[in-house]
Amino acid sequence: MKVLVTGGAGFIGSHLVDKLMELGWEVRVLDDLSAGSLENIRRWLNHERFEFIEGDMRDPGIVEEAVEGVDAVFHLAANPEVRIGSQSPELLYETNVLITYNLLNAMRDSKAKYLIFTSSSTVYGDASVIPTPEDYAPLEPISVYGGAKLAAEALISGYTHTFGFKALIFRLANIIGERSNHGVIYDFINKLRKNPEELEILGDGTQRKSYLHVSDTVDGMLKIFEHFRGSDKTVDFYNLGNDDWITVREIAEIVSEGMGLEPEFRFTGGVDGGRGWKGDVKFMRLSIEKAKETGWRPRLNSYGAVKRTVRELLHHIESP
Numbered sequence: 001m002k003v004l005v006t007g008g009a010g011f012i013g014s015h016l017v018d019k020l021m022e023l024g025w026e027v028r029v030l031d032d033l034s035a036g037s038l039e040n041i042r043r044w045l046n047h048e049r050f051e052f053i054e055g056d057m058r059d060p061g062i063v064e065e066a067v068e069g070v071d072a073v074f075h076l077a078a079n080p081e082v083r084i085g086s087q088s089p090e091l092l093y094e095t096n097v098l099i100t101y102n103l104l105n106a107m108r109d110s111k112a113k114y115l116i117f118t119s120s121s122t123v124y125g126d127a128s129v130i131p132t133p134e135d136y137a138p139l140e141p142i143s144v145y146g147g148a149k150l151a152a153e154a155l156i157s158g159y160t161h162t163f164g165f166k167a168l169i170f171r172l173a174n175i176i177g178e179r180s181n182h183g184v185i186y187d188f189i190n191k192l193r194k195n196p197e198e199l200e201i202l203g204d205g206t207q208r209k210s211y212l213h214v215s216d217t218v219d220g221m222l223k224i225f226e227h228f229r230g231s232d233k234t235v236d237f238y239n240l241g242n243d244d245w246i247t248v249r250e251i252a253e254i255v256s257e258g259m260g261l262e263p264e265f266r267f268t269g270g271v272d273g274g275r276g277w278k279g280d281v282k283f284m285r286l287s288i289e290k291a292k293e294t295g296w297r298p299r300l301n302s303y304g305a306v307k308r309t310v311r312e313l314l315h316h317i318e319s320p
């Protein structure tokens with residue numbers, strides 16, 4: 001199988017590339033290196049089954065070139081920052097909706113049969129049902145980022161039904177692990193390196209979410225893709241997350257302990273009842289029963305994933 005991984009030099013993308021290469025697939029990566037890095041895929045750059053295209057998916061010509069000749073596309077390229085929505089909605093539109101539209105147009109005239117898309121838990125907004133199942137309604141995102149992901153999902157559904165290919169959509173919880181270069185754990189480590197005496201926590205610290213390690217994420221994506229290829233669905237949706245959840249305050253404690261520090265916690269109070277920023281979903285735990293029916297299970301719970309990520313990121317900072 002020959003596949004394109006958009007965003008394949010990024011955090012989740014590069015872990016997926018590692019796995020696909022280890023499984024013997026032919027892999028092409030398209031990445032603009034805006035958040036990703038060649039370091040993440042360096043071990044494959046000279047491999048005969050591997051190809052790298054540096055390019056920006058806002059350019060339809062680049063996307064057409066990248067899709068040429070592949071059987072499936074894993075579409076992970078995106079700007080993942082929920083918090084920039086109130087300052088730069090156009091950037092989130094372009095890097096989540098427009099590039100997906102360009103990809104879909106390139107796929108309609110190609111031989112690619114499958115699109116695998118990483119959407120987000122943020123499409124559910126402040127869900128009234130927790131754990132939140134895939135058929136929860138109404139989908140009412142509270143961030144521009146969540147709205148952009150949901151718009152991309154809708155386009156994908158329309159294009160697959162119209163143009164005869166299939167799509168598998170993953171709604172991801174908070175994914176963490178080695179090579180992540182944004183998010184709460186990364187931020188806390190950097191803040192504590194600057195000032196080991198005090199840790200600023202955005203919001204009131206009671207934000208409680210589910211965290212999934214990137215290794216479990218990639219395993220789930222591939223296991224469920226195998227399952228999906230054997231089904232007759234045109235589009236299908238799977239949550240990937242964990243059965244437990246953890247507060248930002250608990251994450252602050254784990255990071256501090258991992259760094260051997262006892263900082264004073266300073267809560268900013270945040271916005272709209274203790275959220276870190278406008279559009280920050282305060283409570284998120286997804287139902288993962290549907291994913292489990294395929295035989296997939298996360299090996300690390302949220303707590304274990306946070307602990308392991310702290311170790312991995314500290315190790316990387318100490319010996320880059």
Ligand SMILES: O=c1ccn([C@@H]2O[C@H](COP(=O)(O)OP(=O)(O)O[C@H]3O[C@H](CO)[C@H](O)[C@H](O)[C@H]3O)[C@@H](O)[C@H]2O)c(=O)[nH]1
Binds near residue numbers: 079121
């Ligand atoms: O310095 C910080 C940074 C974050 N937080 C808090 O930590 C929590 C997690 O924030 P992250 O930035 O780690 O992640 P998000 O929940 O905003 O979003 C992440 O998970 C989503 C899915 O759940 C999306 O997929 C998105 O791309 C991904 O970044 C938030 O409640 C936030 O308020 C702080 O208190 N202080």
